[in-house]
Amino acid sequence: MTGNVKTSDKAPNGFEIIPSGINLLNEADSPLPMDTTGKVEAELDTRLDSRFIDLRKPGTNAIFRIRHEVLNSVRKYLSSNNFIETSTPKVVATATEGGTSLFPITYFTTEAFLNQSPQLFKQILMSGGMDRVFEIGPIFRAEEHDTRRHLNEATSIDIESSFCDHFDVMEILENMISNVYSSVKQNSQKQLDELGIDLEIPEKPFLKLKYEEAIDIVNQNSEEELVWGDDLGTSAEHIIGNDVFERTGQSHYFIIDWPTEIKPFYAMPDENNPEISKSFDLMHRTMELASGAQRIHHHTMLSERIESQGLNPDSFDFYLDAFRFGMPPHAGWGIGCERLLMTMLGTENIRDVVLFPRDRRRLSP
């Protein structure tokens, strides 16, 4: 449309165009798959089937502009703290950590898998003298989970840093989270307004709750009878999250001092008490956001840990070799980008913050 733009008190936006010409660029079919004006809600499933229309709604659009701001501020923050961005393979020969199921694919004539985490590769880089690295990329999990907070393809923000322990990287993590919140508040206020969100920046430092304290909270506040060594289930996470929130008014906190047995093989056992590992989870009141640890940097110890978790060290040669020629002590973490966004914006479903989510039932669009 061409014409003169005039200010007008009566126009909803404060201005209007007095047209002198209209040129039809392309016609739209009718009816539309859903309403874009906010008069009639559409269910998530309907919206995802027609993302191209859904994205025309200001609220949906705002989410993805904020997502950009989150990733942009993560890159800026980590870069300015001497981390360099890396890209590691998503097509891999073996399971990363053994725990979760992987998607098998055909790679020419052999079987390969989609990677569940850049973990092993970023550790290899530590041996190569790339002292501080980060990666933002897709991870794939073949778990048949069916919840509001799981995806089969997610975006992971990962760091690894040499000459650091778990406390050092926890500090980087909480600083980064705080920085992301500030950046979004500063640069995406229009989008936050569109979503009706008054963003509160989490207070630092985040509470550090010991695993054994977390267990006590659950046992005191519920019917559950957890014993040392048990993993924390969903309802336990909620009980702990609510307890922390009531006491501190904060949604973010760390759980530290996890039993070595329930953490991945590469987590460093505590020197004074090997039953406990130098690992942590970053929790939000509603769910787990990140996990990290100081890593084992001794070849022999690592090889033994792989074996004791029922895995075959031979299939980890490509990884273990990096520990034989001078691996510095190092630590790192990985945080789910979608969970970070979801908890920040308070969306009901993680699929709300992914353009084209992949879950157990959805492979298209």
Added chain:
RNA sequence: GUUCGGAUAGUGUAGUGGCCUAUCAUGGAGCCCUGUCGAGGCUCCGACUCGGGUUCAAAUCCCGGUCCGAACGCCA
């Protein structure tokens, strides 16, 4: 994977055996009105997830399939 719940116009919904040739909103088509609003008024259009069963009678009850949601499990 387990348990529970659901599926009605393009979209979101009402309807728990006969009053359903199925409600309302939004949308579309048309007419009227109108400096502004999600403009308004009127007319019309458009749907019971699929298959089987019960019954004189099924959107409604029963069985199975498909799809969807929630909690849990698993995990980030």
